[in-house]
Amino acid sequence: MTERIRASYWLETGDDPQRAADTIAGEQSSGTFVALAMETPELKARSGARVERLEVLERVREPRLPTPVRAPHYTRCLLELSWPIENFGASLPMLMATVAGNLFELRAVTGLRILDLQLPPAFMTAYPGPAFGVAGTRRLAGVARGPLVGTIIKPSVGLDAEQTAEQVAALVDGGIDFIKDDELQADGPHCPFEERVKRVMAIVNRAADRSGRKAMVAFNLTGDLDQMRRRHDIVLAAGGTCVMACLNAIGLVGLHELRRHSQLPIHAHRAGWGYLNRSPALGWDYAPWQKLWRLAGADHMHVNGLSNKFSEPDDSVIAAARAVLAPLWPEAPMTAMPVFSSGQTGLQAAGTHAALGCADLIHTAGGGIFGHPQGVAAGVTAMREAWEAAMTGEPLSARAERSEALRAALGFWK
Numbered sequence: 001m002t003e004r005i006r007a008s009y010w011l012e013t014g015d016d017p018q019r020a021a022d023t024i025a026g027e028q029s030s031g032t033f034v035a036l037a038m039e040t041p042e043l044k045a046r047s048g049a050r051v052e053r054l055e056v057l058e059r060v061r062e063p064r065l066p067t068p069v070r071a072p073h074y075t076r077c078l079l080e081l082s083w084p085i086e087n088f089g090a091s092l093p094m095l096m097a098t099v100a101g102n103l104f105e106l107r108a109v110t111g112l113r114i115l116d117l118q119l120p121p122a123f124m125t126a127y128p129g130p131a132f133g134v135a136g137t138r139r140l141a142g143v144a145r146g147p148l149v150g151t152i153i154k155p156s157v158g159l160d161a162e163q164t165a166e167q168v169a170a171l172v173d174g175g176i177d178f179i180k181d182d183e184l185q186a187d188g189p190h191c192p193f194e195e196r197v198k199r200v201m202a203i204v205n206r207a208a209d210r211s212g213r214k215a216m217v218a219f220n221l222t223g224d225l226d227q228m229r230r231r232h233d234i235v236l237a238a239g240g241t242c243v244m245a246c247l248n249a250i251g252l253v254g255l256h257e258l259r260r261h262s263q264l265p266i267h268a269h270r271a272g273w274g275y276l277n278r279s280p281a282l283g284w285d286y287a288p289w290q291k292l293w294r295l296a297g298a299d300h301m302h303v304n305g306l307s308n309k310f311s312e313p314d315d316s317v318i319a320a321a322r323a324v325l326a327p328l329w330p331e332a333p334m335t336a337m338p339v340f341s342s343g344q345t346g347l348q349a350a351g352t353h354a355a356l357g358c359a360d361l362i363h364t365a366g367g368g369i370f371g372h373p374q375g376v377a378a379g380v381t382a383m384r385e386a387w388e389a390a391m392t393g394e395p396l397s398a399r400a401e402r403s404e405a406l407r408a409a410l411g412f413w414k
Helices: 017-027 041-047 092-099 122-126 133-141 161-173 193-211 225-237 247-261 273-277 286-296 314-325 346-356 376-392 396-400 404-413
Strands: 004-013 050-060 074-084 109-118 148-152 178-180 216-220 243-246 266-269 282-284 300-304 337-340 362-364
Touching: 004 017, 004 050, 004 092, 017 050, 017 074, 074 109, 092 247, 092 286, 109 286, 133 148, 133 216, 133 337, 148 376, 161 178, 161 193, 161 376, 178 362, 193 216, 193 225, 225 243, 225 247, 243 247, 247 266, 247 286, 273 282, 273 286, 282 286, 286 300, 286 314, 300 314, 314 337, 314 346, 337 346, 346 362, 346 376, 346 396, 346 404, 376 396, 376 404, 396 404
Parallel strands: 109 282, 148 178, 148 362, 178 216, 216 243, 243 266, 266 300, 300 337, 337 362
Antiparallel strands: 004 074, 004 109, 050 074
């Protein structure tokens, strides 16, 4: 029996649900808007998408999305489709074009969202997945237990290379595990990439010589393929241990090609995720979306953070983090490290740890560290103390009695 790709959707339609499901299956495989003589029963059996499941959930009076065709009511369903892998092979770009192609634009569709994606083992052999993941990241950062306590260079843009290095110096002196460029910072004339890397890594390398542990810095190399390869090589030559790319900017092919070239962990930023996810009636759930990027080679995946500054609720954040840590296949887990960010402080440590059940994560706090009244080093210490309390089940208030940095942080984290 042929291997098949399976995708599950939430569907809303003003048409008959079965007819709408059949239309979607036909549009995304062998069919078109009219019957064709060459689309024989044998061809459809071999190459057509199949409706594997159609479950009616409810009927409503108004559609979730604008539609040119009004209907007396709209039916919401769970839909599962499958495709033979022979249609396009184990190809991530063609997978994206198939499961998330023209079907969103069909007239019969007034809501469609991808809920799950099940891929056959052919993808496991075609794509290597993360080169470092959790274990490799911990090894390079020298953090065997607990999260990597991290931060973001702030202001996001506007600092030159020397000012950026000065900020990094304060962070590494304070014992930070992980530092990342903001996604808006790459290779502008005010802060050229190569100069920034050389100045920052001179600081990081000197600190590592003193302490025996090197802070991981994720330099944003987002650009075209040649630019990303060149920037990666600059980081590698300077002794860096991580690079960063914005996924929606470089695409699946860009990440896959970067993974093929890279000798460093790839920190994958999901900038732009809101346009794919924010409407509950359109786009993607995070669980199927992140599978594609892990296959393409992402070592770290952003998942937002608890009590974040954006619109995502906490249960969605935790579900995303669990998805990143869940194996793709038993024999090829390809797990990545979830990255918690957005308005984070030590106040979220206990809730994050309790909900996730582990500390295999990067927890980045910008203002939560830089805003500490006793300075950056105290901000790093306070974050680490908050996580120690979380992992041992100790209340923050009790831990703060023994930690001046944490006690001071509790006053401004509120």
